[in-house]
Amino acid sequence: MKILVAVKRVIDYNVQIRVKEDGSGVHTDNVKMSTNPPDDNATEESVKLKESGKVKEIVAITIGEEKAQETVRKALAVGADRGIHVKADSYIEPLGIAKILKKVVEKEKPDMVFLGKQAIDDDCNQTGQMLAAMLNWPQATFSSKVTLKDKSMEIVREIDEGLETVEVNLPAVVTCDLRLNEPRYASLPNIMKAKKKPIEQIAAKDLGVDIANRVQQLKVEEPPKRKAGIKVANVAELVSKLKNEAKVI
Amino acid sequence: MSVLLIAEHNNKNLKPFTLNALSAASKIDAEVHVLVAGSGCESVAKEVAAVPLVKKVLLCDSPNYQNYLPENLAPLVTKNADKYDHIVASANTFGKNFMPRVAAVLDTSQVSDVIKVNSPDTFVRPIYAGNAFATVKSNDKKRCVTIRPTSFEPAPKTGGSAQVEKVEAADVPNFSKFVKREETKSERPELGTARIVVSGGRGLESGENFKLITDIADKLNAAVGASRAAVDAGYISNDHQVGQTGKVVVPDLYIAVGISGAIQHLAGMKESKIIVAINKDGEAPIFSIADYGLEADLFKALPEFLSELNKLNTIQK
Numbered sequence: 349m350k351i352l353v354a355v356k357r358v359i360d361y362n363v364q365i366r367v368k369e370d371g372s373g374v375h376t377d378n379v380k381m382s383t384n385p386p387d388d389n390a391t392e393e394s395v396k397l398k399e400s401g402k403v404k405e406i407v408a409i410t411i412g413e414e415k416a417q418e419t420v421r422k423a424l425a426v427g428a429d430r431g432i433h434v435k436a437d438s439y440i441e442p443l444g445i446a447k448i449l450k451k452v453v454e455k456e457k458p459d460m461v462f463l464g465k466q467a468i469d470d471d472c473n474q475t476g477q478m479l480a481a482m483l484n485w486p487q488a489t490f491s492s493k494v495t496l497k498d499k500s501m502e503i504v505r506e507i508d509e510g511l512e513t514v515e516v517n518l519p520a521v522v523t524c525d526l527r528l529n530e531p532r533y534a535s536l537p538n539i540m541k542a543k544k545k546p547i548e549q550i551a552a553k554d555l556g557v558d559i560a561n562r563v564q565q566l567k568v569e570e571p572p573k574r575k576a577g578i579k580v581a582n583v584a585e586l587v588s589k590l591k592n593e594a595k596v597i
Numbered sequence: 598m599s600v601l602l603i604a605e606h607n608n609k610n611l612k613p614f615t616l617n618a619l620s621a622a623s624k625i626d627a628e629v630h631v632l633v634a635g636s637g638c639e640s641v642a643k644e645v646a647a648v649p650l651v652k653k654v655l656l657c658d659s660p661n662y663q664n665y666l667p668e669n670l671a672p673l674v675t676k677n678a679d680k681y682d683h684i685v686a687s688a689n690t691f692g693k694n695f696m697p698r699v700a701a702v703l704d705t706s707q708v709s710d711v712i713k714v715n716s717p718d719t720f721v722r723p724i725y726a727g728n729a730f731a732t733v734k735s736n737d738k739k740r741c742v743t744i745r746p747t748s749f750e751p752a753p754k755t756g757g758s759a760q761v762e763k764v765e766a767a768d769v770p771n772f773s774k775f776v777k778r779e780e781t782k783s784e785r786p787e788l789g790t791a792r793i794v795v796s797g798g799r800g801l802e803s804g805e806n807f808k809l810i811t812d813i814a815d816k817l818n819a820a821v822g823a824s825r826a827a828v829d830a831g832y833i834s835n836d837h838q839v840g841q842t843g844k845v846v847v848p849d850l851y852i853a854v855g856i857s858g859a860i861q862h863l864a865g866m867k868e869s870k871i872i873v874a875i876n877k878d879g880e881a882p883i884f885s886i887a888d889y890g891l892e893a894d895l896f897k898a899l900p901e902f903l904s905e906l907n908k909l910n911t912i913q914k
Contacts, residue, residue, distance in 0.1 A: 361861065364860065442707070469724065474696075484770065492835070507778075508691070510779045513778075515773065516774075561706070562737045564734045565733050566733060571723070571729070578888075578890070580891050
């Protein structure tokens with residue numbers, strides 16, 4: 349079987365983002381970038397399935413500017429076999445990303461597509477579900493356990509009420525939760541080896557899909573700031589403040 | 598010009614967040630219709646029809662929708678989408694799961710997790726874990742929108758009498774199957790709607806120690822939350838997680854215990870009215886957003902907190 353795993357380059361999760369003064373977005377110059385965290389879980393799960401012998405090939409794909417390739421290299425360094433970089437210089441909405449991925453899926457014919465459940469920059473939580481619908485495939489979102497069978501997958505999903513188990517026929521789209529696994533670090537020899545693995549480059553505009561954005565970003569602003577509070581000396585003072593000042597207990 | 602809202606329910610009762618999404622939907626357009634799709638869910642349709650903001654209920658009663666599999670539900674929504682300019686649902690694991698399938702088939706770019714409706718085409722939504730708010734304008738003719746429920750007041754439940762119209766089931770693809778659902782049962786208030794939330798983090802050091810948190814929660818009639826670190830460590834189940842990829846809560850009082858305050862956690866609770874932080878590390882980032890910070894060892898502070906609370910006889914319910 350074959351897996352296509354999609355990875356996105358985002359501002360590192362530890363970076364405190366800064367909003368631009370002109371309201372046009374957030375600062376990205378000289379800001380640490382890395383792979384979207386749940387995308388690392390998607391790669392890890394793909395590699396585990398390959399190690400189990402059920403999967404023969406993993407193709408890692410990213411869509412974005414030149415440097416987005418780093419995310420594919422990282423996937424190659426932990427076990428993906430080859431990469432695809434769809435070049436696009438500006439932001440593409442999940443709808444456009446899903447259309448690009450659909451084109452690639454039609455060419456690569458994977459049995460499964462793995463993605464992170466959500467990107468931590470635009471927080472949209474759409475791409476995997478959109479791709480599944482466009483392909484007319486089933487989906488398993490927010491996956492925290494994946495069991496691959498012959499022609500299907502049994503998946504435990506994290507939902508608001510607790511856990512849900514579904515079975516989806518292959519081919520299928522899986523979006524991964526952070527608790528699905530513990531992403532491994534690439535070893536130095538594997539990082540070196542990954543440099544020799546092929547990455548195919550395709551220009552987004554050559555794919556013949558409509559990726560024009562439909563949602564216009566009018567402005568980006570900082571959320572209202574909380575006023576700094578006070579430190580209390582002890583528990584008695586805390587309880588007294590909550591009761592008499594904040595009046596919440 | 599009208600809005601189709603997809604109701605979330607368990608085939609018996611409406612889930613409360615649908616009422617919050619309904620308030621938001623009515624800010625988009627006054628003509629709000631609600632689709633109730635389920636199996637044996639007539640009582641839900643009645644409940645929805647009684648909500649004054651609802652102008653019409655579409656009821657689709659079929660075994661196909663018993664477990665609201667997105668592969669089944671999305672085609673039913675798209676089949677009924679013609680007459681509507683907006684399709685709306687809550688931005689929780691229910692709405693997030695099926696709505697993008699609807700948007701993809703309708704070829705429309707979804708606006709996720711809306712916290713403010715400026716006009717029928719312009720919305721405010723948080724990005725970067727709520728560290729920035731984006732005002733966006735949708736240029737699509739048909740718009741799929743998911744609503745962050747805690748940003749809108751729930752709509753009043755009674756007094757209305759909307760017409761209930763039955764609609765036919767759509768074809769289902771039969772490539773996915775519901776197996777089981779393990780819902781965490783609790784006597785405590787629901788995390789998403791509780792007036793008080795008491796949350797524990799890695800500082801609790803074990804699942805057993807979470808009893809210190811639940812004792813306080815029970816005393817205050819509060820829900821129990823947790824940081825991702827505490828859930829990852831197995832101290833408590835995933836449905837308690839508050840944060841960017843967990844639940845967003847806006848209680849009157851949020852008590853964070855042994856939680857350092859990573860950006861991802863703050864995303865889920867920083868809109869709370871009053872925030873209390875109890876942490877032994879005085880430099881922990883949680884203190885920078887706390888109204889009341891107590892720098893203390895939680896293993897000493899929590900039992901003391903409980904005994905102080907026990908001295909009060911006026912705990913609000």
